[in-house]
Amino acid sequence: MKRLLLGLTAAAIAGAGAVTAQGTGPFKMEIMARQGIMAYRALQLGVLGGMAKGEIAYDAGAAQKAADNLAASAAIDESMLWPKGSDTTANPDSEALPKIWEDGSDVGERHKVLADAAAAMQAAAGKDLDSLKAAMGPVGEACGGCHKTYRKAD
Amino acid sequence: MKRLLLGLTAAAIAGAGAVTAQGTGPFKMEIMARQGIMAYRALQLGVLGGMAKGEIAYDAGAAQKAADNLAASAAIDESMLWPKGSDTTANPDSEALPKIWEDGSDVGERHKVLADAAAAMQAAAGKDLDSLKAAMGPVGEACGGCHKTYRKAD
Numbered sequence: 001m002k003r004l005l006l007g008l009t010a011a012a013i014a015g016a017g018a019v020t021a022q023g024t025g026p027f028k029m030e031i032m033a034r035q036g037i038m039a040y041r042a043l044q045l046g047v048l049g050g051m052a053k054g055e056i057a058y059d060a061g062a063a064q065k066a067a068d069n070l071a072a073s074a075a076i077d078e079s080m081l082w083p084k085g086s087d088t089t090a091n092p093d094s095e096a097l098p099k100i101w102e103d104g105s106d107v108g109e110r111h112k113v114l115a116d117a118a119a120a121m122q123a124a125a126g127k128d129l130d131s132l133k134a135a136m137g138p139v140g141e142a143c144g145g146c147h148k149t150y151r152k153a154d
Numbered sequence: 155m156k157r158l159l160l161g162l163t164a165a166a167i168a169g170a171g172a173v174t175a176q177g178t179g180p181f182k183m184e185i186m187a188r189q190g191i192m193a194y195r196a197l198q199l200g201v202l203g204g205m206a207k208g209e210i211a212y213d214a215g216a217a218q219k220a221a222d223n224l225a226a227s228a229a230i231d232e233s234m235l236w237p238k239g240s241d242t243t244a245n246p247d248s249e250a251l252p253k254i255w256e257d258g259s260d261v262g263e264r265h266k267v268l269a270d271a272a273a274a275m276q277a278a279a280g281k282d283l284d285s286l287k288a289a290m291g292p293v294g295e296a297c298g299g300c301h302k303t304y305r306k307a308d
Contacts, residue, residue, distance in 0.1 A: 029193045029200075036190005039183045043234055046183075069231050076230070077223050080197055 027086035031094045034081040037073055044070040045139070048125060052136045064126030067118070070139075074118040078111075088152050095152040107150060114142040181240035185248045188235045191227055198224040199293070202279060206290045218280030221272070224293075228272040232265075242306050249306040261304060268296040 025031070047066035050056035087098040100107050117138040124131035179185070201220035204210035241252040254261050271292040278285035 029197055032193040033190050033197060036187050036193060039186040039190060040230075040235075043183055043187060065231070069234075072226075072230055076194075076226055077219070080223075081194070 025091045025093065027083060027091055028093070030081045030083060030086055031091060031096075034078065034096075035094075037076065037078070037081075040073050041070055041143075044073070045143075048121065048132060048136060048139070051129065052133045058129040058132070060126045060128075063132055064122075067122045067125035067132075071115075071118040071122040074111075074115045082107075097150050097152055100150050105150075107146070110142070110146040110150075113145070114139075117142040179245045179247070181237060181245055182247070184235045184237060184240055185245060185250075188232065188250075189248075191230065191232070191235075194227050195224055195297075198227070199297075202275065202286060202290060202293070205283065206287045212283040212286070214280045214282075217286055218276075221276045221279035221289075225269075225272040225276040228265075228269045236261075251304050251306055254304050259304075261300070264296070264300040264304075268293075268300070271296040 044066040047056065047062060048070070051058045051063055082096075082100065084101045086094060087096045087100065088094045089098055099105060117135070121132070121135040121139055124135040198220040201210065201216060202224070205212045205217055236250075236254065238255045240248060241250045241254065242248045243252055253259060271289070275286070275289040275293055278289040
């Protein structure tokens with residue numbers, strides 16, 4: 001067992017190549033994990049947004065699945081992913097502004113807004129297209145509201 | 155609302171900088187998401203493995219939290235993250251071997267082995283250090299067993 005445990009370094013588990021692609025700073029794993037969770041949400045929103053915009057035919061099962069996944073990814077514990085110092089100033093691979101960690105930051109409340117909007121989407125997406133569309137606004141506002149304040153502008 | 159929805163492209167949500175860092179292939183979002191989930195698991199295993207190895211003092215609450223997170227990340231729906239063609243041959247940012255998608259692949263069963271080992275860890279980690287240590291072997295075997303077969307060697 002000792003051999004197994006010794007092999008269990010974080011970088012080895014996630015894949016050295018992936019680590020290289022994401023930089024080598026002290027918070028590379030945290031940044032990779034949070035960007036990966038954002039990408040996961042984006043993939044779910046691609047389905048939901050595509051249906052809302054009429055680019056993808058509405059399918060109750062697929063909509064429900066995407067909404068379930070969005071809610072699960074919003075509920076996952078991210079507390080260890082945002083250590084102080086893991087902002088874009090010190091870590092160019094990140095787009096997180098130092099403002100996140102400053103006094104007066106409401107990033108925790110913002111996350112709750114997302115979780116609530118995702119839960120509302122979960123209750124709506126499988127009903128019908130109009131319900132999905134109605135739930136899309138608050139989700140978009142939750143994403144955009146946080147990104148506008150706390151993410152580096154492109 | 156239309157304006158909001160139009161802004162909801164996957165790349166915009168996850169952050170353009172992150173996308174650049176991870177390459178620009180057709181499956182960049184899927185690869186980013188799955189590598190991020192791996193990194194998330196690795197962070198939890200850093201806590202659990204550190205305690206098992208005696209590098210971190212055992213703390214029942216912290217161990218339980220890491221085990222809960224590991225189990226949650228193993229339970230998340232990854233079905234959309236592994237489209238055929240998203241292997242390392244076509245996407246150098248990925249370390250996933252084409253073998254994953256070939257006939258006879260047991261990658262689904264392997265994932266179940268991980269989910270089961272994570273559930274066992276969840277039941278053990280908060281009890282005491284010996285229980286955590288005993289649950290660590292199967293978790294390490296689940297990670298290593300899948301990586302050995304389906305991940306590009308460094």
